[in-house]
Amino acid sequence: xxxxxxxxxxxxxxxxxxxxxxxxxxxxxxxxxxxxxxxxxxxxxxxxxxxxxxxxxxxxxxxxxxxxxxxxxxxxxxxxxxxxxxxxxxxxxxxxxxxxxxxxxxxxxxxxxxxxxxxxxxxxxxxxxxxxxxxxxxxxxxxxxxxxxxxxxxxxxxxxxxxxxxxxxxxxxxxxxxxxxxxxxxxxxxxxxxxxxxxxxxxxxxxxxxxxxxxxxxxxxxxxxxxxxxxxxxxxxxxxxxxxxxxxxxxxxxxxxxxxxxxxxxxxxxxxxxxxxxxxxxxxxxxxxxxxxxxxxxxxxxxxxxxxxxxxxxxxxxxxxxxxxxxxxxxxxxxxxxxxxxxxxxxxxxxxxxxxxxxxxx
Amino acid sequence: xxxxxxxxxxxxxxxxxxxxxxxxxxxxxxxxxxxxxxxxxxxxxxxxxxxxxxxxxxxxxxxxxxxxxxxxxxxxxxxxxxxxxxxxxxxxx
Numbered sequence: 001x002x003x004x005x006x007x008x009x010x011x012x013x014x015x016x017x018x019x020x021x022x023x024x025x026x027x028x029x030x031x032x033x034x035x036x037x038x039x040x041x042x043x044x045x046x047x048x049x050x051x052x053x054x055x056x057x058x059x060x061x062x063x064x065x066x067x068x069x070x071x072x073x074x075x076x077x078x079x080x081x082x083x084x085x086x087x088x089x090x091x092x093x094x095x096x097x098x099x100x101x102x103x104x105x106x107x108x109x110x111x112x113x114x115x116x117x118x119x120x121x122x123x124x125x126x127x128x129x130x131x132x133x134x135x136x137x138x139x140x141x142x143x144x145x146x147x148x149x150x151x152x153x154x155x156x157x158x159x160x161x162x163x164x165x166x167x168x169x170x171x172x173x174x175x176x177x178x179x180x181x182x183x184x185x186x187x188x189x190x191x192x193x194x195x196x197x198x199x200x201x202x203x204x205x206x207x208x209x210x211x212x213x214x215x216x217x218x219x220x221x222x223x224x225x226x227x228x229x230x231x232x233x234x235x236x237x238x239x240x241x242x243x244x245x246x247x248x249x250x251x252x253x254x255x256x257x258x259x260x261x262x263x264x265x266x267x268x269x270x271x272x273x274x275x276x277x278x279x280x281x282x283x284x285x286x287x288x289x290x291x292x293x294x295x296x297x298x299x300x301x302x303x304x305x306x307x308x309x310x311x312x313x314x315x316x317x318x319x320x321x322x323x324x325x326x327x328x329x330x331x332x333x334x335x336x337x338x339x340x341x342x343x344x345x346x347x348x349x350x351x352x353x354x355x356x357x358x359x360x361x362x
Numbered sequence: 363x364x365x366x367x368x369x370x371x372x373x374x375x376x377x378x379x380x381x382x383x384x385x386x387x388x389x390x391x392x393x394x395x396x397x398x399x400x401x402x403x404x405x406x407x408x409x410x411x412x413x414x415x416x417x418x419x420x421x422x423x424x425x426x427x428x429x430x431x432x433x434x435x436x437x438x439x440x441x442x443x444x445x446x447x448x449x450x451x452x453x454x455x
Contacts (some may be wrong), residue, residue, distance in 0.1 A: 005388070005389070007400055050388070051388060052388070053388045053389060055386065055393060055395060056395070056398070056399075056400055079386075081384070081386075083382075083384075083395040084395060085398065107380075107397075108380070108397045108398075110397075123377075146380040146396075146397045147399070150396055173380075174380055174397070175398075177398075216450075217450070217453070218432075220450065278379060299372045362426070
């Protein structure tokens with residue numbers, strides 16, 4: 001069977017970030033600045049990605065604005081025909097940088113917002129950030145970028161989902177993405193402090209559904225439910241190694257940003273191989289592509305073409321075997337792991353995202 | 363408030379402000395690109411969307427394509443436009 005062409009590349013330009021959010025999607029072991037790909041290496045990767053079929057590029061991090069060559073990289077992405085999104089905290093988006101990004105043709109900027117309540121927002125981010133974000137949002141709007149507000153939801157902000165949606169509209173967002181925390185890496189480490197109650201989840205779902213209707217035609221709202229409260233797992237990016245790939249700051253190519261936590265999986269690097277070779281041949285991509293790796297109950301399940309057995313990273317993180325059914329699935333006895341997690345007593349404090357050793361080099 | 367989901371023959375649909383049509387030389391297909399999304403188009407889909415510029419009405423688009431393809435494409439075009447409008451990828455003023 002010929003391999004599909006990927007449509008989407010998430011480029012983690014750096015793991016450096018001024019924020020310390022306890023649900024960060026970066027791995028627990030953050031990569032240091034000196035391991036990051038150079039400007040020329042990223043440019044080569046973007047060209048190769050486009051030739052491979054990638055249409056959408058996420059310029060992400062960490063905080064991508066900490067790369068001084070971001071404008072150069074965004075210009076190159078545009079010149080090879082990629083539709084690029086800058087995924088940013090907003091910190092460091094000065095007027096001159098924003099104007100330059102507009103000039104070179106960057107199309108879409110996504111700014112993370114932690115909460116509508118400024119005190120809680122800064123408690124989550126672990127740093128003063130609210131005013132910077134408002135200023136950044138104003139610039140993005142003024143310069144006419146496509147503008148998405150992105151919010152990670154959890155126990156401390158879920159009850160304000162309506163105010164958060166209204167705030168995004170006031171900021172002039174074209175879209176808001178509301179995604180409940182996913183529990184890998186940092187999120188899993190902080191699960192007891194982040195996990196919402198069933199009541200919170202149900203109320204928020206109703207509020208979101210009403211808001212979707214209310215804002216129709218003005219602001220697009222996408223709402224991702226917390227999978228622990230669902231009966232079936234989520235279909236991660238249309239299946240492993242099918243449409244999506246991630247490149248870590250050091251050039252490692254991953255089928256998913258959570259994949260580094262699957263110990264035993266080895267990743268190939270664009271410093272040694274072409275992106276095309278990695279997409280086709282890298283063991284990390286081939287291992288869970290298609291359905292021949294599946295065990296029961298997935299193997300004989302009609303849902304395997306719907307959710308592809310769920311998330312490999314979650315299966316590994318919670319069961320120790322990435323080839324197991326995602327334990328969210330109520331068709332597997334592994335589901336008791338999720339049910340037990342839902343009974344976990346709530347903890348008050350976050351363990352913030354910081355590099356494991358010395359402070360980051362400046 | 364006007365409902366963008368319902369297109370009439372007089373509606374003048376145009377692409378969502380944030381969406382753009384492009385040609386993908388890798389797949390040799392037209393694509394519609396927008397924030398966090400892409401739709402791969404067939405030739406007919408691309409021909410329809412190219413006419414969604416806010417000046418042609420749905421009726422105009424049908425007439426233009428009927429003539430171009432020497433066929434009665436009315437139902438297909440209307441259905442396609444409705445689907446794209448449901449997805450908010452085209453809007454009608």
